[in-house]
Amino acid sequence: MAMNPGSKPVLQHSTATAGGMAEAHPAPPSGLLRWLLTTNHKEIGSLYLIFSLVMFFIGGIFAMVVRAELFQPGLQLVQPEFFNQMTTMHGLIMVFAAVMPAFTGLANWMIPLQIGAPDMALPRLNNFSFWLLPVAFTLLLSTLFMPGGGPNFGWTFYAPLSTTYGPPSTTFFILSLHIAGISSILGAINIIATILNMRAPGMRMMDMPLFVWTWLITSFLLIAVMPVLAGVITMMLMDINFGTSFFDAAGGGDPVLFQHLFWFFGHPEVYIMILPAFGIVSAIIPTFARKRLFGYASMVYATAAIAILSFLVWAHHMFVVGLPLVAELFFMYCTMLIAVPTGVKVFNWITTLFRGSISFEPPMLFALAFVVLFTIGGFSGLMLAIAPADFQYHDTYFVVAHFHYVLVPGAVFAIMAGVYYWLPKWTGHYPNERLAQWHFWLSVVGVNLTFFPMHFAGLAGMPRRIPDYALQFADFNLVSSLGAFLFGASQLLFVAVVVLCVRGGRRAPAQAWDYAEDLEWSVPSPAPLHTFDTPPTFERPAH
Amino acid sequence: MRTLLVLLAGGGLLAGSLQTALANGWNMPVGVTELSGEIYSLHMIIFWICVAIGVVVFGVMFYSLFRFRRSKGAKAANFHENTLVEVIWTAIPLLILVGMAVPATATLKKMYDASDADLDVMIIGQQWRWRYDYLGEGVAMTSNLATPRTQIRGDEPIDASANYLLEVDEPLVLPVGQKVRFLFTSDDVIHSWWVPELAIKQDTVPGFINENWVRIDEPGIYRGQCAELCGVDHAFMPIVVRAVEEEEFEAWLASRREAAEEEAMGIDREWQMSELMERGEQVYGSVCVSCHQQEGTGNPPAFPALAGNEQLLSDADWHTSTVINGVSGAAMPAFRNTLNPVEIAAVVTYTRNAWGNDTGDSVQPSEVAERLSD
Numbered sequence: 001m002a003m004n005p006g007s008k009p010v011l012q013h014s015t016a017t018a019g020g021m022a023e024a025h026p027a028p029p030s031g032l033l034r035w036l037l038t039t040n041h042k043e044i045g046s047l048y049l050i051f052s053l054v055m056f057f058i059g060g061i062f063a064m065v066v067r068a069e070l071f072q073p074g075l076q077l078v079q080p081e082f083f084n085q086m087t088t089m090h091g092l093i094m095v096f097a098a099v100m101p102a103f104t105g106l107a108n109w110m111i112p113l114q115i116g117a118p119d120m121a122l123p124r125l126n127n128f129s130f131w132l133l134p135v136a137f138t139l140l141l142s143t144l145f146m147p148g149g150g151p152n153f154g155w156t157f158y159a160p161l162s163t164t165y166g167p168p169s170t171t172f173f174i175l176s177l178h179i180a181g182i183s184s185i186l187g188a189i190n191i192i193a194t195i196l197n198m199r200a201p202g203m204r205m206m207d208m209p210l211f212v213w214t215w216l217i218t219s220f221l222l223i224a225v226m227p228v229l230a231g232v233i234t235m236m237l238m239d240i241n242f243g244t245s246f247f248d249a250a251g252g253g254d255p256v257l258f259q260h261l262f263w264f265f266g267h268p269e270v271y272i273m274i275l276p277a278f279g280i281v282s283a284i285i286p287t288f289a290r291k292r293l294f295g296y297a298s299m300v301y302a303t304a305a306i307a308i309l310s311f312l313v314w315a316h317h318m319f320v321v322g323l324p325l326v327a328e329l330f331f332m333y334c335t336m337l338i339a340v341p342t343g344v345k346v347f348n349w350i351t352t353l354f355r356g357s358i359s360f361e362p363p364m365l366f367a368l369a370f371v372v373l374f375t376i377g378g379f380s381g382l383m384l385a386i387a388p389a390d391f392q393y394h395d396t397y398f399v400v401a402h403f404h405y406v407l408v409p410g411a412v413f414a415i416m417a418g419v420y421y422w423l424p425k426w427t428g429h430y431p432n433e434r435l436a437q438w439h440f441w442l443s444v445v446g447v448n449l450t451f452f453p454m455h456f457a458g459l460a461g462m463p464r465r466i467p468d469y470a471l472q473f474a475d476f477n478l479v480s481s482l483g484a485f486l487f488g489a490s491q492l493l494f495v496a497v498v499v500l501c502v503r504g505g506r507r508a509p510a511q512a513w514d515y516a517e518d519l520e521w522s523v524p525s526p527a528p529l530h531t532f533d534t535p536p537t538f539e540r541p542a543h
Numbered sequence: 544m545r546t547l548l549v550l551l552a553g554g555g556l557l558a559g560s561l562q563t564a565l566a567n568g569w570n571m572p573v574g575v576t577e578l579s580g581e582i583y584s585l586h587m588i589i590f591w592i593c594v595a596i597g598v599v600v601f602g603v604m605f606y607s608l609f610r611f612r613r614s615k616g617a618k619a620a621n622f623h624e625n626t627l628v629e630v631i632w633t634a635i636p637l638l639i640l641v642g643m644a645v646p647a648t649a650t651l652k653k654m655y656d657a658s659d660a661d662l663d664v665m666i667i668g669q670q671w672r673w674r675y676d677y678l679g680e681g682v683a684m685t686s687n688l689a690t691p692r693t694q695i696r697g698d699e700p701i702d703a704s705a706n707y708l709l710e711v712d713e714p715l716v717l718p719v720g721q722k723v724r725f726l727f728t729s730d731d732v733i734h735s736w737w738v739p740e741l742a743i744k745q746d747t748v749p750g751f752i753n754e755n756w757v758r759i760d761e762p763g764i765y766r767g768q769c770a771e772l773c774g775v776d777h778a779f780m781p782i783v784v785r786a787v788e789e790e791e792f793e794a795w796l797a798s799r800r801e802a803a804e805e806e807a808m809g810i811d812r813e814w815q816m817s818e819l820m821e822r823g824e825q826v827y828g829s830v831c832v833s834c835h836q837q838e839g840t841g842n843p844p845a846f847p848a849l850a851g852n853e854q855l856l857s858d859a860d861w862h863t864s865t866v867i868n869g870v871s872g873a874a875m876p877a878f879r880n881t882l883n884p885v886e887i888a889a890v891v892t893y894t895r896n897a898w899g900n901d902t903g904d905s906v907q908p909s910e911v912a913e914r915l916s917d
Contacts, residue, residue, distance in 0.1 A: 073707065074697045080775045081842065148844050154772045160749065161732040161774060165670075165874060167845070249750020255733055256748060290613070292623040320735060320770075321746045322727075322753035325655040329648060336640045340633055347632045350600060353607040355620035368608070372601060379593035386643065388578075388650040389586045391744045392571050395735060395770040456569040461739045463770045466778035468695060470708045472568075 025530055036131070039123035040529060041108045044130050046426075048105025049419070051133055052098050053495070056412075058141070059093035060488050062086045067450075067484040070477045075468055083467035084152035085144060091155025095273065096180050097137045099407065102415045103276040104129075104187050107215045110422060111191060113520035113527065114209045116200030116536045121193035129186040136179035143169035143176075154465060156266070159247035159258040163239045170240060174233045181226045188219035188226075195219075200519065203538040206297065209518045211279030213300050217307045218275045224311070225265040225272075232261040256321055263314035271310045274406060275303055277374075277414030278345060281367045283518065284421050285349050288364035289356030290515040295348040302341035302348075309338050319390045328387045335385035339378065346375055361513070362436035366417035369409055369444055377405030380455065395465075397476075398458025404451045408487075409444070416443075416494065423498070424512035428526035429505030435497045442490035449483025555598070572740050575761045575786070579742030581650045589643060596639075657756040660724030664715070668727070668734030668747035668769070669876060671776035671833055675715050678726070682799045685881055686713045687829040688779045692837060695779070709766040712829055714783035718792035719759045727753040730876055732774060738767035738782055746771055759786040774874075775842075776833045810884050810908045816892070819905055823893025826886045831894070834874065839898040845874055850898040863891050863906055867914060884911040 028034045038044060065086045069077050078086070108126065112119055120126045143150035148167035151157065162170060195216045199208070208216075235258075238244040245251025247258045278299075286293045293299065315323060315331040323331075349371050358364075380402040384393050393399060423431050457476035462469055469477065508525040519538070523531045573583045611617040665676040676683040689710040693699045701707050717723055727736060729747035737744040740763075745755045759765075767782040787795065827835075835841045839850035849855060855862050866887055869877035878887060888908040895902045 074701060075695055076697060080778065084772070084775065084777075152775075158733060158772070161772065165732055165774060249748075254750070256751065289611075289619065291619040291621070294623050295625075295629055296623070298629050320744045321733075322748060322751065325651065328651055328655075332647065332651070333644060336644060339640060340636050343636045344629070344633055346600065350604045350607065351628070352623075353604060353611065355617075355622075356607070356611050357613040357617045357619040358608060358611050359613045368604075371604065375597070375600065379597060382593060383586065383589050386585055386589050386647045388582050388647055388654060389589065391654070392582060392586065392739060392742055394744055395737075459571045460569060461572075461767070463737070463768050463778075465772040466768075468708060468778050470706070471701070471703060 037127070039119075039127050041112050041120045041123070041126065042426075042527065042529060044120075044126050045105045045107075045109030047130050048101045048108055048133075051130075052102035052105055053498075055093050055097035055101070055137060057491070059090050059098050060491065062090035062093065063484065064488050066090060067481040069467055070469070071481040072478065073469060073471055073474055078467070080467045081149065081152060084154075084465070085150045087465055088151045088154050088157075089141075089144065092140065092151065092177075093137070094407075095155060095269070096177070097133070097140075099273050099411050099415070100184065101133055103215075103218075103273070103411075104184075106211075106280070106415070106418050106422070107187075107191055107276065109426065110520060111194055111212055111215060112198070113425075113523065113531060114212050114518050115195065115198060115203060116519050116532050116538060117194060117198035118530065118532045118535075120190050121197055122190045125186055125190055129183045129190065132179050132183035132186075136176045136183065139172055139179070140176040143167075143172050146172070156262060157236075158262070159236060159239070159255050160249075163236050163247055166240065171237065174237050174240075177233050178230060181230050184222050185226045188222035191215055191219045192223075200532075200535045200538040202540075204540075206300065207538065207540050209279070210282035210293070210296070210299055210303075211276065214275040214277075214279030214282075214303050217303050218272050221268045221272050221275075221307055221310065225268045228261060229265040229269075232258065232265065235261075256318070259318050259321060260314070263317045264311075266317065267314040268307075268310040270403070270406070271306060273411045274374075275307065277370065277411050278303060280414045280418040280421070281349065281370050283516075284363045284367040284417055285352050285371075287421075287513050287516045288361060288367075289353050289358050291352060291356040292517075293348070294351040294354075295344070298344055299348055302344045305341040306338060309334060309341070313338065316385060316387075316390070319387050320394050332385060332387040336382070339382050339385075342378055346371060346378070361420075362431060362433065362440060363417045363421035363513075365437070365440045366413045366420060369440070370413045370417060373405055373409030373413070373447070377402055377407075377410055380405065393458065395463055396458035397454040397462045397464055400464050401451050401454035401458060404454070408451065409447050413443075413447075419498070421513070422520070423501050424508030425520055425523075425525050425527055427502050427505075428508055428524075429501050430508050430512070431497045431501045432505060435493055435500070439490055439493040439497060442493065443487060446483050446487030446490055450480050450487055451483075453477075453479045453483075574740045574742050575759055575763065575765065576741055576757055577760070578650065578654055578757075579740065581646075581653070582742045585647055585650060588646070592639060592643065654755070657724045657754045659722065660756060661721040662718065662723045663726060664717075664723060665726045665728070666715075666736050666747065668729040668731075668736065668773070668780075669881065670731050670774050670874065671769075671780040672830070673711075673715075673736070673780065673782060674730075674881060675713075677796065680796055680800075682796055682803065684713045684799070685830070686711045686715065686783070688712075688776075688781055690779075692832065706766065708779065709768070709781045709783070711781055711783045714764070714785040716785045716787060716792060716795050717757075717759060718789045719762050719786050720789060722756060722758045724754065724756045727755070730881075731874075733771050734769050734773045734780070735771035736767070736782060737770040738765050738784055740765040741767075741784065744770055759784075762786050762788060779833065806883060806885055810912045814885075814888070814905075814907060816896075816905050819889045819892040820896060822885065823889035823891070824897070826882065826890040827893050827897075830878070830882070831890065839894065839900070849894050850900060852900075855894070856900060856902055859891075859895065859902070859904055859906065862895065863887070863911065863914065866891055867911070879915060884908040884915060887911045 029037060069083055146169040150169055151173045153162040195212055235246040239246050239248060245253040247253045247255050282293055282299060312334040313331055315327060316335040384390055384402060420431055453476040457473050462473045510524050511521045512525055571583055571586050573580055663678040665678055667674040673686045689712045690708050694701050727745050727747040729749040734747045735744055741757050743755050743757055745753050763786055765784040769777055769780045834846040835849050841848035867879045869875045885908045888906045888911045892905040
């Protein structure tokens with residue numbers, strides 16, 4: 001272990017406490033029942049991650065259908081009705097079933113290991129949180145086979161398109177979102193309880209790894225906004241089934257109220273999908289630059305600032321809905337402000353690289369691509385914040401380009417970076433370097449081919465969510481579709497790398513990456529089922 | 544240092560090629576109003592600010608990645624905090640943002656001042672067409688997609704010279720040089736009326752009225768589309784604005800008024816079956832076809848079939864009233880304000896006699912007019 005003395009925390013605990021106490025735990029039941037009944041944070045973490053990967057492919061197939069239809073002008077493969085179901089389900093599955101559970105899975109695996117806790121604070125609740133998800137999303141996917149089809153009103157399900165004019169299956173959609181929401185809230189409660197109560201002795205809040213910090217803040221966001229989502233879908237349920245008129249103007253309701261409520265949930269939701277990504281990248285960049293993270297405290301404050309601001313910007317999704325001038329100005333200014341703490345983060349990562357000793361293992365490649373491409377998404381976000389210009393950008397492919405840049409090479413790349421980073425800890429093997437490199441480069445090329453031309457399509461006037469388009473958009477769409485097929489296909493490599501890594505490969509020591517700092521690297525690789533039965537002593541680095 | 548220069552040059556090259564690309568129709572149009580020009584400028588200013596920040600930030604990043612490679616023997620430094628630097632890179636973006644907010648605020652204020660308009664036009668979104676009502680002028684019309692469904696479905700090749708998906712039967716005609724106030728609302732779901740060259744995008748919300756305005760500088764044809772997902776045919780409700788000189792506009796208004804009066808006189812006379820069928824097919828093709836389909840097969844359960852529909856065949860009265868009043872709680876809109884009595888009579892007659900629905904009966908415009916006045 002080559003390292004810089006005095007620049008990393010010193011970890012002190014015996015290996016016996018890390019892994020040797022298995023006899024104190026009863027043997028788990030065998031077969032499927034083991035996975036159904038498990039309360040172990042590592043097993044539940046794996047369940048979350050596998051579930052998320054499966055959903056990533058299902059949501060991905062929906063995206064491929066969309067891109068195939070948009071490959072050239074005219075309707076070739078699917079009718080508009082089914083196309084709308086595909087765009088809607090792609091969004092819902094990717095947001096609620098792929099990205100969010102992936103981060104929860106990483107949290108389950110890594111938060112106890114990073115703070116020196118033996119497990120999550122509420123293990124049975126943890127089991128329940130996970131098993132709600134397959135129920136929720138089996139229900140959601142089953143709506144595709146119901147009469148009238150599945151949700152076809154976009155992942156934002158604006159009323160009254162989703163209420164008065166929605167398909168009969170909308171009630172099932174509401175139920176499935178309720179179940180997924182409960183799962184998220186319970187997961188968030190568990191994470192907060194774990195972080196606040198179960199840190200290793202000596203570890204203050206300001207000693208926690210940033211992944212732990214970002215997840216703590218994310219959990220508070222989840223607890224704050226998931227009930228708002230639950231409220232708005234319950235109002236929909238009432239409008240559809242019980243004759244209320246929350247969102248029906250004919251009965252004195254207000255369709256715009258729906259959007260206020262939805263985006264009060266929806267904007268913090270996008271930070272729910274990106275803050276943990278910041279945490280992962282903040283762990284990986286110092287490891288492979290062999291230099292401590294620059295500005296740890298400012299990273300924490302910036303994360304908190306972003307979280308607080310996220311409650312004050314929801315109406316920037318509604319600039320053209322007919323808001324009064326003063327509201328437009330307020331939400332424009334607040335939205336622009338978000339660029340400041342986000343900028344601080346990017347500057348900190350880059351300063352961490354500056355005068356480091358940098359190497360380019362797969363986790364680092366994904367983390368670096370994250371920094372560049374997420375920043376590009378941030379730039380288009382800054383452009384979208386300018387309300388007068390948003391009158392032109394709103395609901396076009398420019399917006400589609402923007403949020404895919406922050407979510408795909410943003411959130412998804414960070415998840416993949418995290419998986420490559422922690423696979424040695426989970427499996428005891430390094431991922432296959434050559435395959436991982438192929439996966440990375442094909443993904444980077446694919447993602448940019450897919451999403452960069454969308455900026456131009458949007459500026460040139462192409463609205464989003466259309467199954468057919470005017471001829472001047474044909475070239476942009478052709479390139480986007482080819483890029484999407486490339487990106488989609490290269491994710492099979494990711495599966496191959498993960499499967500191969502589980503089955504074998506170069507053996508990884510406890511300290512799998514030589515400069516990695518946090519407590520998880522003090523337990524053996526693969527991490528035994530039970531770790532930190534007695535808490536380690538945490539000592540912060542000397543200055 | 545040399546790496547840094549190379550990187551900066553590379554960044555400059557990239558910026559240069561971006562500019563070329565943007566000049567070649569890959570960018571937001573400058574448009575044909577004062578405000579569209581201002582919006583375009585705001586867009587370009589913020590774009591170049593982002594490019595400049597990007598060149599600096601990515602320049603430093605890639606410089607570090609090349610310069611401080613471990614494979615080249617780089618040794619890591621040991622710094623990890625600097626309050627002064629943190630304050631500087633918080634303050635500078637803040638100043639840039641303030642600089643950006645000032646012109647944006649000014650433009651936004653102008654966009655919100657719809658007072659003292661010369662002409663008011665009500666724009667009503669409806670699944671999946673636009674209705675335009677020149678308030679106080681006695682002229683109103685419905686604007687439907689003109690691209691044939693056969694081209695969209697691929698039954699015949701796309702006509703590349705005919706503005707595929709961006710052509711309508713009735714463009715919105717507006718005078719240049721005059722301040723036109725738009726009032727937006729919707730009959731069903733939320734739509735969004737967007738014409739890029741006019742830099743106007745405004746949601747039409749059922750039950751509420753939004754406002755926006757335009758003063759067009761140049762005569763011409765300006766095309767746009769619905770921007771808010773509004774159901775199955777969201778992609779198929781384009782907008783065409785024909786901006787003409789003021790005299791031409793007045794002449795056009797007068798001719799439309801005359802045509803409306805002529806049509807009103809047609810209500811009282813007896814119409815032949817063949818006349819009604821011909822007119823009905825035309826109305827069906829522009830208004831009904833998107834849901835009920837060319838052959839009247841519909842798209843159940845949301846859009847029932849009309850061909851062979853028992854209730855329709857047995858009850859002409861119910862049939863007419865459904866077209867006039869719509870079906871509450873379902874997708875079928877009320878056409879009492881959208882279609883005139885002649886059109887309603889014609890389309891009812893047509894659907895009662897097309898695709899093997901050979902009832903042989905017809906509905907006269909006068910009957911419809913009577914029902915409408917009830």
